[in-house]
Amino acid sequence: MSETALRTVDVSCVFEVSQGFMKGTKPLRAVNGVSLNIPKGRVVGLVGESGCGKSTMANILLGLQKPTSGDVMSGDSLYYGQQTGYLDRKKIARRIQPIFQDPYSSLNPTKTIHSIVCLPLRIHNIGDPSKWDKKVYDILDLVGLPKRVAQSYPSQMSGGQRQRVAIARALIMKPEVVICDEPTSALDVSVQSQILNLLQDLRQELGLTYLLISHNLAVVEHMADRVAVMYLGRIVEEADANTLFDDPRHPYTKALLGSVLTPDPSLGVPDTHLGTVFPNPIDPPSGCSFHPRCSECMDICSKKAPKPSVEGGRMIECHRYQTNEAEVA
């Protein structure tokens, strides 16, 4: 495996959720012991349904949210394996940049495109201020925007153009890692592919590392080298993209893959056996958190949480694929 860019070690993030007036709080485990390895120069996909903790993971990696426990370690190429928790926020920002889901809210409506894209250079005081203009125009050109948009406001642009501006802002400092939090889900289908191709091209050109967070499996299959499936704050299966899409093991992964809609309307909505109820994360099910919705549920599933088992390049957390010793113990 290649060099690591960013690594999380057993990261948890717990929010105290108020239960109403004078009732105290209950912990909500948004992220529950996630260890994720993001190799340098690769694309790691993180999939899962709404509310499973994907965006909290993104915030933790960006340093916007302090994990309750566990560490985020930078790779050698970033800050020599230091924990990012001890780094200055600016230092994290220099190397890790986000692309957000909604380009309609991620650009400040009172600023011109030029000042939005130039902001990272100003904040970090990179290079000679007289060359900022040129850098801004270069990066706008790179993401496929004409020079004339520099003086316009975000409200004058289309969604796809705005997302290009957001990408330009994230890339102008030449960061190492880009956290794409659902970069295309707010866009039209026709624009989605443009943005995805742009992200692919830029990755090859600038040698970027992506963490691609999405609930759109087609996007992940198109982009990612490695995929992690998240359920209720835990990674339940992680494997190379080809392996995972060809041979999904975890019942949840199977259900997710089965839930992809087909273009043929006569086939109807696929039956995923998942039901409609996402468990309450404040009060997670006993044992394996997936067992109430699992189609292959066994007796042990409701009693004991499965341990992650690693086999070859894939990790899976399910009693069905538990190695024998683990089951005995």
Next chain:
Amino acid sequence: MTDASPSSQPSLRIAEEILEPSPMAKLRRRIFKNYSFLIGAFILVLIVSIALLAPVLEASGWIQDPYAQDLSKRLNNPFWHEKKFDADHILGTDKVGRDYLSRLVYGAQISLLIGFSTMIISGFIGTVLGVSAGYFGGRIDMVVNFIINTRLAMPVFLVAMAAVVAFGASLLVVIMVLGLFLWDRFAVVMRSITMQARDLDYVKAARALGCSTPYIIVREIFPNVLSSLTVVATVEMANAILLEAALSFLGFGVQAPTPSWGLMLNEGREYMFFSAWLLALPGGCLFLLVLAINLFGDGLRDVALERER
């Protein structure tokens, strides 16, 4: 938007030559389409320039000394009356023979001074409280909410009267009392708007860029709440002017012989049925000024907000 591939470069280059009108040109176009803004701005500029130029006008003989009494010319009628009209006093004289026009002009100074300084003081207090409550939330929000509720529980008028009794009536006391009491709307509006803006992705993006909290508040959030701030500011300025007039009318505000529209209303009260213009003129001035400020504020919001839509 064309595709980003290099083959589409020529078409992009052509598009570059088609320039949009500059932001200033667009702003000018919007201003001249907005009649309420134009009317409000016109009246406001007129009143403000007359008020500011009052000493100059007096020195060059256009208006007379607002304090000079002439007991032989008491209650002269303004120009639309045939009887008891004196060409020296176009708008007549009050009960001690002071020129009504110059008192109105100097009264505009007082009204504008009070309106403006109240707006600045209360705007500053309210914005600081509201923005910090909205941005930081949690404990700070609770404390600010408590302060707002405490302030709302106090009647401005009674407190103003008490302050006047305690510190004596003067212009400064009126300004301080109104300034320290009219910030509640600023705080409430700023708090709710900042709360909305705080959760937007551009604030998160700024944080992910490593911007400091003061930078985010001042440079990212503040420009977005500015248009609402100007609207509240104009409403509160008009409100302060009316409150000053009311306080002066009751004798708790500006004290005689300082010319103030509220005070002039009070002094003209006794002659309401015989010389109605004594009330109509300062009342009309008040109405015109408050209307102009409100039209101006409303138009300003439309003009400024256009960019964000």
